[in-house]
Amino acid sequence: MCGIAGFSWQDEALAGRMTQTLAHRGPDQYGVYTDAWVSLGHRRLSIIDLREHGRQPMSNEDGTVWVTYNGEIYNFPELRQTLEAKGHVFRSRTDTEVIVHAYEEYGPACVEKFNGMFAFAIWDQNERELFLARDRLGIKPLYYYWNHAKFVFASEIKAILQVPEVEREVNPQAVYHYVGYEFVPAPDTMFRHVHKLPPGHYLRLKNGRITVQRYWDMTFRTEKRSPRDYAEQMRAILTESVRKRLISDVPLGVFLSGGLDSSTIVSLMSHCGVEPIKTFSLGYEDETFSELDYARVVAKQFNTEHRELIVEPVTPELIEKAVWQLDEPMTDLSSVPFYLICQRAREHVTVCLSGEGGDESLVGYDRFKASKAHATYALLPDWIRRGIVAPLVRTLPDQPQKKGAVNIIKRFIEGGLLPEEGGHMRWQYFGTPEHEAGLFAPSFHARMTMDPFAPIRAHLAHCQSASRLDREIYIDTKFTMPDSVLMKVDKMSMSHALEVRVPFLDHQFVEFCASIPGDLKLKGYTTKAIFRTAMEGILPDRIRGRGKQGYSFPIKNWLRHDLNDYMTDVLTSSPLMKEAFNFDYIQGLMQEHHAYQANHNHILWALINLAVWHRQFVEAG
Template structure:
């Protein structure tokens, strides 16, 4: 992982670059003959000429995807350098270009050879990331990815491994029993953080450190567990990247099911079935059959070219039509899935699944997952290392037969069989649960007043959004007739972020390079 700059004093050329997969962020400003770059947006905001104007198109895309897709940010004048790219500044010009992309030859060995190579590559990646002269630990959720990291770390540690785990009182959200089992098997020193609720102050602190709103529902829990981990260690390993490389998300399954579901007549799917499913009340648990059914039907009604990201997109047709005020909506252009097309269109893929994995690695992961990891860990001066994102491992996984990764509806199929004998069977074959917290329930109860007050008093929300519709969403959510968790949480994060940025005074100094542009 890296983000760095090189200045050639003799040629007067500046080169800045970001690692292959976007583990570290890098931002830049280029306007009116002025160029500046930084690892945080806040540093760029110290420049008088950098305006804090919100980009409406970015705001629209954020509410759909829950992050602002590269290379844009929420600020009109600030861009992100894309993963695997470099930017060169010479007298009179600024140009960006890729130095790496995910393009590999298909694996030619047998399934058993692939399983052996998978474990070997991941273990080598873990071993390399254990090099440290400071205390080191690992995040353990009890899921497959983090458990595999713990198992491989234990092979190379000469002292008990410190593990850090989040737990919730609601058993449909908590993975603690599974994490405790893994900790016992590998003799770790477990540290558990039980989250019973989230305070407004914790919400505001977390969003402040993000620089721009990003509403991955595991962001606040990750912020809190990083804080706890930093009390004991300076470096932590984490399992991010496993679900992208090895096909672990429900959206991959939904996309496969939809190939059969979409055979049904469109009127039946979008009017009859959806009307029936919409009447089912939301359940308080995290997943469950009803909640999954409602999410599947909702995603299947979105434009087909959105692919598997239809089940990770939250600006449904009703929201798209009613959420924004007319003046704001008129300034928002284009297809909601255009950012995905920009990343993946024109590239050759063996299969639909290969394209979906590519989109996850090049689009969703750097903008959401890795942004969360970097910002939340750096808020506490904690270094997080991600073995699943060693580029050798990423390229190897991309070379595998797609059916080895998603077999029927079994996600991470080859990963599960490769770790037989290393991890217990119940860990190997359990469904993905995820790191998120019960925000949908808390927005109905202890955070309801905070949500309502923040949205109705926010200048940004009042200027661009239909408050009558926003308050209707709140009422429907509280009544459990609908689950509007994602759009309401997104709006709350947007309002809190805008308030913080609007009232902040930045005192950090920064340098910029003048050119003759």
């Protein structure tokens, strides 16, 4: 795993500064290539072929094609054999060189040959063309800046900001969507002039023009098979996905939450003959947020070399580190805990497998159940739901535990009040009409389009299925996962030079899951039903029957106690809070949260992260 950077002119010193900014992603080797038209930089984390042979940027035999690459191509041995048979000569054991020769052989269509996670840039000297590509699911990030004269790209925004011409200007529309979704939807970033290359897309820069092209999409097709056939094939495909992700010349382990997905990975690693399996788990003193007991069950069954981390209330210093590594605010409540568990794992391994992606493809989140339940609840007249039930539920005080009946009911009713076009994301969206009316300062409000679900409509325009559940899976996979879940995984792990591999996001497994009928994935209100069947006899029933919990931490309680002073200091001292927001409204939210009158942790945590980001990246610039 690595860090990449570059731009469309020659400046070796600038390429060096950009690349040095990414040193945490690749501490093992450093390289820069420049010519009259391009500069490419690279920081390497050595995983395969640890010697000098893997140094990047890397070229073909005659130096006319150069690549800087971040990721892993798991089918590179097979591709290498094919390319060697076509006459290509290899000088290393790396997958990087496969990308170079595949581009020579297939051109931009080379991306369709790769099975893996990747973000890379290729300079084709003969064509005077710069070619960038990002993997199908968005596991690896790739950002760019373009002002019609200069083009800049990198694995992280902080490297792009090394270029003096890049303005550090806040994107008001990104702020609006961030407050609601807790991340900035692609292709936007929190910087007005910096963009994300969307997953499953490539970009070509030639003759002073850029074009962005989609090369992969998720399609749904139902095949006529028995549930047993689906379960058996699912297990076989996932086992092969795990096996492919075991290739490494350095130690590897697995994150074990005790949930269904991570426990499955441990079981399949054991099936593939890995021993001892190094497992890493985290937990909290508040047992309603902790899963350690479940992780211990799995660790004992598969005799793993198990390590645990108890997360105390996070410090302001840790919050600031996490925001810096993320490049832009993204307030997934598991970000900081994941940062800590990656730090702990890196003391023992260089590669970790993790369970991200299973909840999207196999319907694991509570929001899928909420959407289904709301279809029945919506049969009640609107005047009863909005005029009687909602006001009554709002009077219930927030409870300190993670879920619980009261908290679940409150969240279900609140989500159901949002526009239906939001689909299941209504239960993952934390903006409200009240927030929109009271939160933003009038001058900032005027620079936004107040259309909360516009990004969802834009994505659904490409979904070929009319099924409600298929369309929800599509949104989770194409919209939420890349810019929230996977961004967190990449940035938090690479801040410690730890490579994370995600077997559930092998595109062949994702495509197979899209062929499974929806009622086998969400059976009644049982999430991942067919997957639970597939793991029967392999995982303990206690694990196989579990619901979703995740790594999220008790921030709502910490903001009322341990972090209350920090929250107040950060928000009251932030010029952005006073410029872009109605600060009296923010103070009201803090008071209500502290008094348990409401749970405003999502919006308050989002504002804290936004204020810290602004101080680090805009005010300090």
